[in-house]
Ligand SMILES: NC(=O)c1ccc[n+]([C@@H]2O[C@H](COP(=O)([O-])OP(=O)(O)OC[C@H]3O[C@@H](n4cnc5c(N)ncnc54)[C@H](O)[C@@H]3O)[C@@H](O)[C@H]2O)c1
């Protein structure tokens with residue numbers, strides 16, 4: 001008998017997981033408020049069964065993945081944890097402190113937080129693909145009440161789809177992703193918001209602008225949820241970023257060429273190292 005995986009939220013990430021787990025031989029069942037995406041996935045041969053209502057979920061899944069925007073995830077976890085007692089429940093949300101604290105508070109010991117550091121600016125099942133996670137880092141944020149055996153089982157599953165698993169404390173996770181993912185999305189959207197639609201700026205936007213703003217085509221719901229879910233971290237980071245720009249501004253005002261040069265020189269050296277480490 002094929003082992004079963006439940007996916008709640010069959011969008012870009014849920015759909016990509018469904019595709020890779022189906023390829024690995026699991027039987028996939030799925031629930032999404034957008035029933036169409038599950039129906040298409042059944043036609044594609046990716047999903048075997050559509051769950052009509054989360055109240056009807058049976059305790060038959062080895063793994064259940066919550067793949068909805070982060071502010072929706074807690075309610076889903078609350079519902080699933082009242083039904084699923086034998087298998088592991090995990091999520092893919094971009095923030096981890098809020099949901100892990102909730103699981104701790106409610107004593108949901110079969111919940112183990114997760115987060116793949118892979119994605120695109122596209123939304124929905126129609127843009128999902130089975131190689132999205134290949135070679136990507138995948139954070140796992142266990143809590144004290146998890147069984148070590150179950151944490152190992154989740155790590156094994158994630159490794160089997162080609163990810164590099166990193167176990168990390170949930171607070172540290174949110175501090176790190178605040179810097180390398182959440183603040184960059186806020187900044188990128190800010191640059192785009194400086195323009196007006198159809199303006200001369202849009203017409204002439206070149207490679208540089210398109211590179212730094214690609215991620216601004218991402219889901220507004222996903223990013224509004226992340227911003228509130230990681231609010232305390234982001235408020236501090238935004239202050240730091242304002243300070244950085246303020247320093248740059250005063251160096252420019254005072255014609256301090258060497259300081260302005262150093263701003264770009266430091267950035268180049270760090271960015272070049274990130275890219276060269278990736279190739280190794
Ligand atoms: N997109 C990325 O780059 C990326 C990367 C890593 C993690 N994540 C995380 O993955 C999660 C999903 O993001 P995505 O990119 O797949 O978004 P998406 O918009 O492509 O998919 C979300 C899906 O969840 C469904 N949904 C929304 N609310 C629901 C609910 N209450 N019950 C059932 N289904 C619901 C939507 O209909 C949609 O199909 C988010 O928590 C996000 O933070 C995203």
Ligand SMILES: O=C(O)C(=O)C[C@]1(C(=O)O)C=C[C@@H](O)C=C1
Nearest residue numbers: 094116117118119120121181215
């Ligand atoms: O490549 C992109 O489009 C992404 O934004 C992916 C990205 C990221 O910031 O790196 C976005 C959010 C996730 O939680 C993980 C990955």
